[in-house]
Amino acid sequence: MRTVAVLGTGDSGSAMARRLRERGFSVRAWNRTEARARPLESDGVAVFPTSAEAVRTADVVLVTVFDATAVLDVIGQIASFVEPGAVVAQCATIGDDIEAVIARAGDLGVPLLDAPFLGNPGPARRGELTIMVAGAPDHKRLASPVFEALATNVVDVADRPGGASRLKLACNTWLFGMNAVAAQAAVLAESFGLDSRLFLRAVSGSNADSAYLHYRSAQLTGATDAVLSPVRAAVKDLAHIRAAAVSAGIPDLLLGRVEQLYTRAADAGLGDRDLTAVRAVLDGQVMRRQGAEPAVLDGIHHLKFPVSDVDRSLAWWERAFGAVRRPHLDHRTPEGVLFGYVIAVPGVQEPVELRLAPGSAGAVSGFDPVTFAAPDRSAVQAWVDRFEAAGVANSGLLRGLNSWLVVVHDPDGVPIRICSRETHAWDAEGVDFDSPWITPLVRDQL
Numbered sequence: 001m002r003t004v005a006v007l008g009t010g011d012s013g014s015a016m017a018r019r020l021r022e023r024g025f026s027v028r029a030w031n032r033t034e035a036r037a038r039p040l041e042s043d044g045v046a047v048f049p050t051s052a053e054a055v056r057t058a059d060v061v062l063v064t065v066f067d068a069t070a071v072l073d074v075i076g077q078i079a080s081f082v083e084p085g086a087v088v089a090q091c092a093t094i095g096d097d098i099e100a101v102i103a104r105a106g107d108l109g110v111p112l113l114d115a116p117f118l119g120n121p122g123p124a125r126r127g128e129l130t131i132m133v134a135g136a137p138d139h140k141r142l143a144s145p146v147f148e149a150l151a152t153n154v155v156d157v158a159d160r161p162g163g164a165s166r167l168k169l170a171c172n173t174w175l176f177g178m179n180a181v182a183a184q185a186a187v188l189a190e191s192f193g194l195d196s197r198l199f200l201r202a203v204s205g206s207n208a209d210s211a212y213l214h215y216r217s218a219q220l221t222g223a224t225d226a227v228l229s230p231v232r233a234a235v236k237d238l239a240h241i242r243a244a245a246v247s248a249g250i251p252d253l254l255l256g257r258v259e260q261l262y263t264r265a266a267d268a269g270l271g272d273r274d275l276t277a278v279r280a281v282l283d284g285q286v287m288r289r290q291g292a293e294p295a296v297l298d299g300i301h302h303l304k305f306p307v308s309d310v311d312r313s314l315a316w317w318e319r320a321f322g323a324v325r326r327p328h329l330d331h332r333t334p335e336g337v338l339f340g341y342v343i344a345v346p347g348v349q350e351p352v353e354l355r356l357a358p359g360s361a362g363a364v365s366g367f368d369p370v371t372f373a374a375p376d377r378s379a380v381q382a383w384v385d386r387f388e389a390a391g392v393a394n395s396g397l398l399r400g401l402n403s404w405l406v407v408v409h410d411p412d413g414v415p416i417r418i419c420s421r422e423t424h425a426w427d428a429e430g431v432d433f434d435s436p437w438i439t440p441l442v443r444d445q446l
Contacts, residue, residue, distance in 0.1 A: 003028065004146055005058035007051050007074050009037040012117075013064035015124035016150055018043050023127070023149040030054035032065075052081040060146045061088040062115075067236060068097035072104050079108035087139040089113040089146075090161075091131075093172065093233075095240030096247065098165035113139050114161035116168040117151070118175075120228045128152050132171075134164035169241045173255070175212065176234050176241075176275070180258050182213055183279035186220050190283065196221050219276035231278065232271035234262045249375025249421045253349055256299070302342070302351040303370055305414065306360035312411050313354045314341050320392045320408060321345050323352070331355070348372065365413035376422035377404040383418050395437030402426045407437040 002025055006017040009031040017040055021027045027045045030053070031037035037047045048054040055061050055078045063074050071090050082088060088110050090101055098114055105112040113135035123129050130153040133140055137159055147154045157163040186196035200217050203209050218224040238259040245252045261278050270277040307313040317323040323343040329351070331340030339356040374380045380397060384406050387394040395407040405419040415437070432438055 002026070002060070002145060003058045005029070005055045005061045006045075007054060007061060007063050007078070008032075008065035008070070009040060010064070010066070011121040012119075012124050013062075014040060015121040016062065016064060017045050019125055019127055020146065020149055021045050025146070025149070028054045028056075028058060032070075051077045055081050055086075056083070058083060059086050060143050061086060062146070063088060063090045063092065065092055066233075067092060068094040068101060071101050075101065075104055075108065075110055079110050082110060085142075087111045087113055087135075087142050089115040089133075089135075089143055091115050091117055093168050093237050093240065094165055095169050095237075096166070096244050097240070098162050102161050111136075111139055112161050113143055114157075114164040115143070115147070116165055118168070118171055119151075122228070124150065130155065132157050132164040132167050134158040135161050166244065169237070169244055172234075172237050173241050176238060176262065177254070177258055178210065178212055179216065179275045180261055180278055182216070182220055183276055184282050187279050187283040216274075216276055219274045220279070225274070227272070227274045229275050230272050231262055231265050231275060234275055235259070235266050235271070238262060246421060249379075251347075300350045302353055303348075304353045304355055305369070305410065306357035306364060306412070307354050307410070308356075308358040308361045308412050310338065310341055310354050310356050314343065316392075316411050317343055317345070317352070317354070319390050320387065326351070345372075361412040361414070366415070368407070368415040368417050371405075371417040371419050374418050374420050376420050380404045380406050380418055380420050395435060398432040398435055398438060399424075399430055400438075401431055 004020050004025050005028045006013050006020070007030050009017060009029050013031070014037075017027050017029050021044050029037050029040050029045050029047050030049075030051045034047070034049055041047050051074055061078065061082065063071055065071055065074060071092050071094060075088070078088070088105070090098075090112065093116050094101065102112060113133060115131055115133045115135075117129045117131045119129035127150055129151040131147045131151040132155045133143070133147065134157040140156065144154075155167070157167055185199050189196050189199045200213065200221070203213070213220075216228065219226065219228065238255070242252050242255045242259055245255055261281055264281050265271075265273075265278045268280070270280060305313070314323075314325060318325075323345045326342045326344060329342035330338060331342070331353070332338050341354045343352050343354065345352050374383060377397070384394060384397050387406070387408060392408055398405050398407065400419060402423045402425070403420045404422070404424075405417050407415050407417050409415055
């Protein structure tokens with residue numbers, strides 16, 4: 001009989017422990033709050049007061065705690081007590097923090113599998129999880145019987161830990177987004193005086209249907225308050241997802257909105273409610289409970305550049321950045337006098353206004369009020385090449401404090417930077433301070 005240690009007996013950890021015991025494994029368990037683990041004893045699970053005691057004699061150790069901090073703590077606790085030949089599988093959703101866990105496990109000599117899962121306590125109890133696994137082939141073979149007892153779908157991601165945690169982020173992006181859009185559709189149907197269940201019936205069996213939609217239908221329509229996955233877990237995971245996207249240079253426009261939705265629900269006291277509780281934000285329940293509309297910000301509305309000649313500046317932005325004027329947003333006085341253009345700059349979500357203000361334009365000449373972003377160094381170089389082809393004077397590729405950049409000046413001498421989201425080590429000595437495109441912005445203003 002193989003022995004499994006389950007470290008962290010929250011709802012999912014407890015369900016996994018019971019499932020494994022039912023399938024004939026010897027199961028040892030530990031939880032930081034011991035009282036939460038004690039009910040497992042009635043199912044034949046041995047409960048221990050310390051994680052070190054729990055891992056003794058275990059062939060496979062499952063770390064099913066909440067976040068990376070807890071994973072790192074547990075690995076430090078058990079490192080000296082893991083049995084020779086055993087393997088430790090971290091099952092938490094921790095995103096890029098997996099690298100810190102890999103490093104910690106390596107330093108302590110802990111054989112590590114990266115094995116996050118999709119599913120909640122129900123599927124865990126029935127052995128219907130999806131487990132994504134990354135790690136050494138020998139480690140995967142050792143843990144395979146355990147994973148097969150817990151999952152109907154085991155995805156072999158890679159032979160090094162890390163990829164499984166990142167794949168979990170991609171999967172959760174899909175789930176959180178789908179949940180938010182489903183909640184929005186249900187609220188919209190109800191705003192028309194329709195029963196939200198009609199929305200579910202309308203898409204049922206069509207190409208727009210979704211098993212996940214029906215799985216959460218009872219929560220979505222308010223038929224039950226049962227919690228499948230809590231809002232607070234989504235807030236934690238979305239922070240990982242958004243950070244990973246930004247690190248990879250991927251625009252996070254949609255992610256930012258989705259994260260804001262779940263965060264607002266959590267801030268309204270719905271953190272322990274099911275994910276579908278976000279509908280309370282979408283249908284205004286949260287605002288009504290809080291009374292007056294809360295004072296919240298919702299990003300940047302638009303960017304504004306003072307210019308001395310709107311037509312000259314418009315032509316420059318069109319040539320330099322491929323900007324497109326939005327004629328219906330032209331700014332005119334009641335007498336019809338033009339005093340500003342609004343333009344759309346490809347890759348920039350917010351509109352940009354070119355406002356006729358010669359005095360202000362002269363005042364900010366030499367100071368860079370805004371910095372645009374490009375994914376990486378090669379993307380910045382592509383902008384250098386574009387500027388050269390368009391005949392726009394530019395700095396060429398420069399090295400900044402921790403990124404690469406190019407600088408151009410608008411017709412009024414206002415510098416506009418494009419910096420890479422890709423970073424290099426923070427290095428004041430390596431900055432191109434000798435460039436005339438950087439020096440006036442730094443040394444002349446100190």
